[in-house]
Amino acid sequence: MQAGVWPMVPQLGRFCHAPAPMTQDGLGPHDPSLSAVSAQHVIDMLTAMVRHPSQGGPEVMELERFWHPDFMWYGPAGIGTARGVEEFRRFHQIPFLNAMPDRGQHPEGTVHHFMAEGAYVGVTGWPNMQQTLSGDGWLGLPPTGQRITLRSLDFWRLEDGLIRENWVLVDLLDVYAQIGVDVFARMKELAWSRGYR
Numbered sequence: 001m002q003a004g005v006w007p008m009v010p011q012l013g014r015f016c017h018a019p020a021p022m023t024q025d026g027l028g029p030h031d032p033s034l035s036a037v038s039a040q041h042v043i044d045m046l047t048a049m050v051r052h053p054s055q056g057g058p059e060v061m062e063l064e065r066f067w068h069p070d071f072m073w074y075g076p077a078g079i080g081t082a083r084g085v086e087e088f089r090r091f092h093q094i095p096f097l098n099a100m101p102d103r104g105q106h107p108e109g110t111v112h113h114f115m116a117e118g119a120y121v122g123v124t125g126w127p128n129m130q131q132t133l134s135g136d137g138w139l140g141l142p143p144t145g146q147r148i149t150l151r152s153l154d155f156w157r158l159e160d161g162l163i164r165e166n167w168v169l170v171d172l173l174d175v176y177a178q179i180g181v182d183v184f185a186r187m188k189e190l191a192w193s194r195g196y197r
Helices: 033-050 084-099 172-178 183-193
Strands: 067-074 081-083 111-118 121-131 146-159 162-170
Touching: 033 111, 033 121, 033 146, 033 162, 067 084, 081 084, 081 146, 146 172
Parallel strands: 067 162
Antiparallel strands: 067 081, 111 121, 121 146, 146 162
16 A cells, blocks of 8 residues: 555555554553453453344444444554444445355354453454355455455453454455465556556
């Protein structure tokens, strides 16, 4: 994006460099009870999110129960950043769910590693999601009907018992590679056509 040779479709969310926490703090002092409460809040939120669409519409995800009204969702380049429930749904969640409505239904071969310290919670897995690229396609990828995995890392910061910030890293290059798209080769061709040799 910065060099003007972005080889993928335009992202829906805003482009920005993900900032440090709004609170400008770090970890500590160590508080095991707060850490446990924060981790459970995130686990409950993730559990509610996978209820949709098999158990109902967007309301079954209970976003307002878990997320601050003005939360910031710092998505990866290719998806972009969103503020609040409406932008989150429009820029990321609806396209993602339309493309892969079976997400969360194929846990075999996936792993989740949670960590929590105070108001901060993280989860990673390599991969930690597996779903079928169907529906409307996703991020310009066609609905191949192929099952893909996601390798990602999420960090959340809670404030007054609600998620206020979420930093999301997804290995989108790996997603493209799984369906046979070489993003770096495309970028090289774009760079050459723009005179970067």
